[in-house]
Amino acid sequence: MPKDGGIGASSKRREDLRFLTGRGKYTDDINLQNQTHAYFVRSDVAHGTINSIDTSAAEAMPGVLRVFTAKDFEAVGGIPCGWQITDRHGEVMQEPKHPVLAEGKVRHVGDPIAVVVAETQAQARDAGEALDIDITELPAVIDMRDALKDGATKVHDDLTSNLCYDWGFVEENRDAVDEAIKGAHHVTTLELTNNRLVANPMEPRVAVGDYDFSTDEHTLYTTSQNPHVIRLLMGAFVLGIPEHKLRVVAPDVGGGFGTKIFHYAEEAFCTFAAKEIGRPVKWTSSRSEAFMSDAHGRDHVTKIELALDKDGNFLALRTDTLANMGAYLSTFAPSVPTWLHGTLMAGNYKTPLIYVNVKAVFTNTVPVDAYRGAGRPEATFQLERVVDKAAREMGIDPVELRRKNFITEFPYATPVAVEYDTGDYHATMDKLLEMSDHAGFDTRAAESKKNGKLRGFGISHYIEACGIAPSNLVGQLGARAGLYESATVRVNATGSISVMTGSHSHGQGHETSFAQVVADMIGIDESQIDIVHGDTAKTPMGMGTYGSRSIAVGGSAMVKATEKIINKAKKIAAHLLEASDADIELKDGAFSVAGTDKSVAWGDVTLAAYVPHNYPLEDIEPGLEETAFYDPANFTYPSGGYGCEVEVDPETGKVTVLGFYAADDFGNIVNPMIVEGQVHGGLAQGIGQALLENCAYDAEGQILSGSYMDYAMPRADDLPMFNVDHSCITPCTHNPLGVKGCGEAGAIGSPPALVNAVIDALQRGGHDVTHIDMPLSPDRVWAAMNG
Amino acid sequence: MYNFEINRPSTIADAVKALASDEAQALGGGQTLIPTLKQRLASPETLVSLTGIDEMKGICVDDDGRLCVGGATIHADVAADGRYPALSAMASHIGDPAVRNRGTIGGSIANNDPAACYPAAVLASNATVVTNTREIDADDYFQGMFTTALEEGEIVTEVKFPVPEVANYQKFVQPASRFALVGVFVAKFSDGVRVAVTGASEDGVFRWTDAEAALSDNFSADALEGLSVSADGMMSDLHGSAAYRAHLVKVMTGRAVTPAA
Numbered sequence A: 001m002p003k004d005g006g007i008g009a010s011s012k013r014r015e016d017l018r019f020l021t022g023r024g025k026y027t028d029d030i031n032l033q034n035q036t037h038a039y040f041v042r043s044d045v046a047h048g049t050i051n052s053i054d055t056s057a058a059e060a061m062p063g064v065l066r067v068f069t070a071k072d073f074e075a076v077g078g079i080p081c082g083w084q085i086t087d088r089h090g091e092v093m094q095e096p097k098h099p100v101l102a103e104g105k106v107r108h109v110g111d112p113i114a115v116v117v118a119e120t121q122a123q124a125r126d127a128g129e130a131l132d133i134d135i136t137e138l139p140a141v142i143d144m145r146d147a148l149k150d151g152a153t154k155v156h157d158d159l160t161s162n163l164c165y166d167w168g169f170v171e172e173n174r175d176a177v178d179e180a181i182k183g184a185h186h187v188t189t190l191e192l193t194n195n196r197l198v199a200n201p202m203e204p205r206v207a208v209g210d211y212d213f214s215t216d217e218h219t220l221y222t223t224s225q226n227p228h229v230i231r232l233l234m235g236a237f238v239l240g241i242p243e244h245k246l247r248v249v250a251p252d253v254g255g256g257f258g259t260k261i262f263h264y265a266e267e268a269f270c271t272f273a274a275k276e277i278g279r280p281v282k283w284t285s286s287r288s289e290a291f292m293s294d295a296h297g298r299d300h301v302t303k304i305e306l307a308l309d310k311d312g313n314f315l316a317l318r319t320d321t322l323a324n325m326g327a328y329l330s331t332f333a334p335s336v337p338t339w340l341h342g343t344l345m346a347g348n349y350k351t352p353l354i355y356v357n358v359k360a361v362f363t364n365t366v367p368v369d370a371y372r373g374a375g376r377p378e379a380t381f382q383l384e385r386v387v388d389k390a391a392r393e394m395g396i397d398p399v400e401l402r403r404k405n406f407i408t409e410f411p412y413a414t415p416v417a418v419e420y421d422t423g424d425y426h427a428t429m430d431k432l433l434e435m436s437d438h439a440g441f442d443t444r445a446a447e448s449k450k451n452g453k454l455r456g457f458g459i460s461h462y463i464e465a466c467g468i469a470p471s472n473l474v475g476q477l478g479a480r481a482g483l484y485e486s487a488t489v490r491v492n493a494t495g496s497i498s499v500m501t502g503s504h505s506h507g508q509g510h511e512t513s514f515a516q517v518v519a520d521m522i523g524i525d526e527s528q529i530d531i532v533h534g535d536t537a538k539t540p541m542g543m544g545t546y547g548s549r550s551i552a553v554g555g556s557a558m559v560k561a562t563e564k565i566i567n568k569a570k571k572i573a574a575h576l577l578e579a580s581d582a583d584i585e586l587k588d589g590a591f592s593v594a595g596t597d598k599s600v601a602w603g604d605v606t607l608a609a610y611v612p613h614n615y616p617l618e619d620i621e622p623g624l625e626e627t628a629f630y631d632p633a634n635f636t637y638p639s640g641g642y643g644c645e646v647e648v649d650p651e652t653g654k655v656t657v658l659g660f661y662a663a664d665d666f667g668n669i670v671n672p673m674i675v676e677g678q679v680h681g682g683l684a685q686g687i688g689q690a691l692l693e694n695c696a697y698d699a700e701g702q703i704l705s706g707s708y709m710d711y712a713m714p715r716a717d718d719l720p721m722f723n724v725d726h727s728c729i730t731p732c733t734h735n736p737l738g739v740k741g742c743g744e745a746g747a748i749g750s751p752p753a754l755v756n757a758v759i760d761a762l763q764r765g766g767h768d769v770t771h772i773d774m775p776l777s778p779d780r781v782w783a784a785m786n787g
Numbered sequence B: 001m002y003n004f005e006i007n008r009p010s011t012i013a014d015a016v017k018a019l020a021s022d023e024a025q026a027l028g029g030g031q032t033l034i035p036t037l038k039q040r041l042a043s044p045e046t047l048v049s050l051t052g053i054d055e056m057k058g059i060c061v062d063d064d065g066r067l068c069v070g071g072a073t074i075h076a077d078v079a080a081d082g083r084y085p086a087l088s089a090m091a092s093h094i095g096d097p098a099v100r101n102r103g104t105i106g107g108s109i110a111n112n113d114p115a116a117c118y119p120a121a122v123l124a125s126n127a128t129v130v131t132n133t134r135e136i137d138a139d140d141y142f143q144g145m146f147t148t149a150l151e152e153g154e155i156v157t158e159v160k161f162p163v164p165e166v167a168n169y170q171k172f173v174q175p176a177s178r179f180a181l182v183g184v185f186v187a188k189f190s191d192g193v194r195v196a197v198t199g200a201s202e203d204g205v206f207r208w209t210d211a212e213a214a215l216s217d218n219f220s221a222d223a224l225e226g227l228s229v230s231a232d233g234m235m236s237d238l239h240g241s242a243a244y245r246a247h248l249v250k251v252m253t254g255r256a257v258t259p260a261a
Helices: A016-020 A121-130 A171-182 A227-239 A265-277 A287-293 A376-394 A398-405 A425-435 A438-450 A471-476 A510-522 A550-577 A602-610 A672-691 A745-764 A778-785 B012-019 B033-038 B075-081 B085-091 B105-111 B118-124 B209-217 B242-260
Strands: A036-042 A048-054 A064-068 A112-118 A132-137 A163-169 A186-194 A206-212 A217-222 A246-249 A281-284 A300-308 A314-326 A353-362 A454-463 A485-491 A497-501 A529-532 A584-587 A590-593 A599-601 A625-630 A639-648 A655-665 A722-725 B005-007 B024-027 B046-049 B059-061 B067-070 B128-131 B135-137 B156-161 B166-173 B180-189 B192-198
Touching: A036 A121, A036 A265, A036 A287, A048 A112, A064 A121, A064 A265, A112 A121, A112 A265, A163 A171, A171 A300, A171 A314, A171 A353, A186 A376, A206 A265, A217 A227, A217 A265, A227 A246, A227 A265, A265 A281, A300 A376, A314 A376, A376 A398, A376 A454, A376 A745, A398 A425, A398 A454, A425 A438, A425 A454, A425 A639, A425 A655, A425 A722, A438 A454, A438 A639, A454 A745, A485 A550, A497 A510, A497 A550, A510 A529, A510 A550, A550 A584, A550 A590, A550 A599, A550 A602, A550 A625, A590 A602, A599 A602, A639 A745, A655 A672, A655 A745, A672 A722, A672 A745, A745 A778, A778 B242, B012 B024, B012 B046, B059 B075, B067 B105, B075 B085, B075 B105, B085 B118, B085 B166, B085 B180, B105 B118, B105 B156, B118 B156, B118 B166, B118 B180, B118 B192, B166 B242, B180 B242, B192 B209, B192 B242, B209 B242
Parallel strands: A036 A281, A217 A246, A314 A353, A497 A529, A655 A722, B005 B046, B024 B046
Antiparallel strands: A036 A112, A048 A132, A064 A112, A163 A353, A186 A300, A206 A217, A206 A281, A300 A314, A454 A639, A485 A497, A485 A625, A584 A590, A590 A599, A639 A655, B059 B067, B067 B156, B128 B135, B128 B156, B166 B180, B180 B192
């Protein structure tokens, strides 16, 4: 029976009342007294030398307060990178300077050159257009393969080449993998591109900087998934402002999808300029600017080879990937194609030997960083595509080939350095086949054929690593930060509770689901609990929300802090009940003495903590407030079986998604409705990548799909009704809630299922097509069929 | 957006007068022009709005049985009209509800976007474009991408559509913009068939005369067998090669004939 409160209940999202009635408070809703407006003048060429910038005409224009260029930032640092990769030769990655405003050269379309601050947005823009900027255009390097050629134009003159790093993993396995592939009964090879995407959160990025001369305090309001991380990066590495003089606030944020993790130049600029100008400085990105200044996602070119024995057992896997970094290293860019990608290459399978090579490449394009899934979609896509291709080549049913190679015993240490704690892949596969009426497919395919259409069914079975991450481990891997999470539970005198979390909600519904956890532990109503997030002045130092980590890491911190609260409250209750604290039980919001009818209500205990008239002051302090930091022992490993049924119109190449089925194992579930919504959103983005979205550059480095006229976002009518299940549960063994995380699964598992379905449809229709690169737009499918 | 003056005449005569100034530009429903202004890609001194002119709004049938659509009539009104079913169906799939409730037929054909729907309907229907000074046959009106027979300051006041015996419009949408990647309007009259294609050609809307001849003899999709469209002169971009567009012209023509027949 469904619960009506606490863990496991589909409590309605309390934040939706304000979001759906237009009362959300987003960064652009913040307008400070005496505020000024910043307009960024950006490069319209992909690569060029800045000869001169004449600001005089612009400075004379109405309302203009000041024009900033790189020389104003000589005394401050560049935008830092948060992860350092060491390559297969033991060398650290090449790390170019990333200035706040372009110094001497522009390196991608959208690279900021100058900023005008004026009384109004329109005045700032008018003056921006009046700037006289002389740039000599240079040849641009856009294609990664070209970028690595001898003599290629260098994106950064001070680096030895455009190669950021050449990463091998696990380097010791390299020769053994080569040998195994050489001698194998069958090797399936697939070359593919994982298309470049633009995250496109509904809310564009915004920054408002403020400076208080009386206290020497800086405040930045920004659209961030992790305000503490921004405070640390910007304060310590860019502007040199100590934490106690810098407050970062990320209020309601309208979608992040990874692209709002990173520290951006506009944030540093507004913070810096507010003190320079002596007034608040605000910048709101236009949608056009977002296409050329938000970090992009994906953009891998990969060759993958899977070796099998005659029975279809996987023997070895080898991948070669080029990963586009863009023109500068965004905050976590180096980690995405390496530790968030290579470590997932085992998938659900007991492949004994794996070797992953990744070359990260600088190009004259917008920086690329984490986007929903971050490395794991890239890993899953190539693996689930090559497994499908191998099944077809060997004449083995794709379901059976997967089952034959499934890992079945846990914990399982993969050859790519991670240990899966739990999972039951056969269970999710069984559930998927049942949900999707796999047995009835042939009948449906025959019906499609009658209508002149080709029907296909595709599967993928994914694994991901969430709940990033054990700090000591990621430190060894090059992370320049810890990846714990924090929570402060502040119980008020009358028993209501404020929970301050380092996690950040930008659509995930934390205010609801986090409250459910604390309510469940104490046994009080969820309405008595508020979740406070997004303000470094209110929350303990925490690392924020990305990588499906919030409930697994942030939730665990909250559990730890709440446990401390309960332990202390039991001591107070024991005193009030004149019993030993070992005998005190907490149930449904009341403390009782075991085996007696003596009890005291939660509110009486909390009141005693703050009005300690009858209180064991000699043993415990008054008050009821606890903070906990939780550092995970391992990643969590959600997994699941995804199925996609499509129809292809052979005359036009148009793909229609008829059904999408997701059987996920997320471990324990706090709020099933929110989990379902998270999967729906992930599926929409995954199907968007597979079918529609494509950030394309021309050879000169201009973005061909720089607006919604050409960048196809998925619309509701592009998507089927989703069929989602999360009843297969193997709880995580190493966190207190047994949770795994659900935010990215949909985007990770869905692209290969869709592509496999289209290939299935085409092959059933007699077309010898083995691969089409995403997005599977009608013209690409038609071209493949008419190859 | 740069600053501009706005002029809202209530008669055609006043609109013509207002447009006589060099720096004035006509504004229909604004579904192309306003986004262009917002991106600062145009800087007219004065916009002359045509949407307050009652004599340019509304739909009627004239003595010759033609459906006469006022130049300032919004797509939603044409969609709801129903007296020329294929035209109404076409109008009902332009853009989204917001576009259909602002955009006008006059604005659409004055702009003559090579991927817009209306030009195909006007050309296939052999409609007459009425302006403040003259009447222009559809065949003479469309003169290439974003180019028409309109003179400076000339206003499309009405479009007169002969209503065909049967007609149908098939649009294959560009996935992002949902403009026509290829759109084909087929109209069968007692004296022959007209086929107009939008979205495909570098020269904007055009008539596929080979198909017209074949369909005039035999109005069925089978009549198209053996015909092909050359990829020469077709647009090629991120969403479709010239060869793909040429292929789609034939597929969409066949589909327009099948439900129409």
